[in-house]
Amino acid sequence: MTASPASRAMPHAKYAKSAETQRAILDAAILAFGKDGFEATSTRAIAAFAGVNQPAINYHFGSKDALYLACAHAIVEDFARGTGKSSLAAAQYLANTRDRAASVSHLKAVMRELVELLAGSREASVRSAFVLREMHSPGEAYTILYESIWAPGIKLVADLLDAARGNAQPSGEAKLQAIMLISSLVAFTSGRQVSKAVMQWDEIGDAERAQVHKLTEQQIDALVASGQQG
Structure with missing residues (x-):
């Protein structure tokens, strides 16, 4: 017996619905954990905000702890998609060469x-709030964010x-300046x-981001000039 087109499509629809539910839970959890922290956030509140029943969290993520870590991994994936190319x-x-002018161009591309x-x-502001809370009050997600975003990002910019x-x-000066350059953008977004x-x-x-781009590039030019050797 051959399945009808409608019946063949049903599994794909179920998978899509499941993915949508997972995304809704993750988005709600990132917002809640970023705002109130892990201890003060209940799965009941997350479920209500996501528009799902509470058992859906256990079904998709297993536990509050696992959901919390899944939030960190989701943020890492967002950063990888957004900044991976540059x-x-x-x-x-x-790894191959260190031409001064080309280094500035790459740095500006990364920051752009x-x-x-x-x-x-x-x-992005919601995700930045989650990241900043972990930086100020480290939980288990801190290690994931630090090792996957902060440490490699700061090293690359430095x-x-x-x-x-x-x-x-x-x-050491370049590392400190890289921290300040990146953290100022995170603070700008979370606030x-x-x-x-x-x-x-x-x-x-677009117009507002153009201003931020211009200022960021001016900061880069000033930082490069301030520490340039002859």
Whole structure:
């Protein structure tokens, strides 16, 4: 007996629905954990916000602890999708040569993708809030975020700064400046409402992001010039 087109499509529809439910739970959990922290957040509240019943969390993730870690992994995946292209190109470049002008170009490309990722949507501010909470009050997700996002991101930006300055060896100054450069963007995004209010922006759209891009590139040029060797 041959299945009808409608019946053959049903499994795909179920998989799509399941993926949608998982995404809704993850989005709700990232928001809740970022706002209130792991201990103060209940699965009941997450389920209500996601529009699912509480057993759905156990079905899809197994436990509150597993959901919490899944949030960290989801954020890592978002960062990889948003900044992977420029970061990979920069890492490959650094492994082969260290031309000053090219290093600046790669650094600006990396930071441009980061600006687009962090300032390009409201969802980014929610994810930034989760990341910042873990940085200030480390839980189990901290290790995932630090090892997958912060440590490699800071190292890449610091290496590009050193290469742009003509430094043959890594410098502590470049690492500190990389921390400040990246964390300022995360803070700008997590405090999206404050940033909009101070700047009197209705929204952070293309024109607003263009201003952030311009300022970021000016900061990079100033940092490179301040530590450049002869």
